[in-house]
Amino acid sequence: MTATTTEQTAAEKTGARTPEAADVITGARERIDTLDDRIIGLIQERMAVSAVIQEARISSGGRRVNLSREMEVLGHYREALGKPGTALAMTLLELCRGRV
Numbered sequence: 001m002t003a004t005t006t007e008q009t010a011a012e013k014t015g016a017r018t019p020e021a022a023d024v025i026t027g028a029r030e031r032i033d034t035l036d037d038r039i040i041g042l043i044q045e046r047m048a049v050s051a052v053i054q055e056a057r058i059s060s061g062g063r064r065v066n067l068s069r070e071m072e073v074l075g076h077y078r079e080a081l082g083k084p085g086t087a088l089a090m091t092l093l094e095l096c097r098g099r100v
């Protein structure tokens with residue numbers, strides 16, 4: 001690429017060394033972008049449901065956080081995804097807690 005142009009070839013964008021590999025990667029990246037949009041939508045839906053629970057608990061006089069339930073959620077993700085699942089669940093709980 002020269003200093004005067006910002007256009008990249010498919011191979012440069014994907015890191016592939018052949019046009020065939022570049023096509024595979026470009027198609028798979030589109031699927032990943034679609035999956036990421038769905039995952040983000042599901043996370044936003046989870047945040048809204050979690051807010052309903054926390055609101056009900058707080059307005060009934062309870063606490064926002066329920067640690068025993070958080071342990072169940074962490075265990076669920078760890079069983080499905082291993083150690084990184086725990087980190088993912090902690091991030092999800094951080095996103096979901098304290099929005100009420």
Ligand SMILES: O=C(O)C(=O)C[C@]1(C(=O)O)C=C[C@@H](O)C=C1
Pocket residue numbers: 050053054064065066067069070073093096097
């Ligand atoms: O299940 C609950 O009791 C919730 O409040 C939901 C939730 C969650 O987002 O999973 C959020 C906060 C609590 O500390 C525990 C879990």
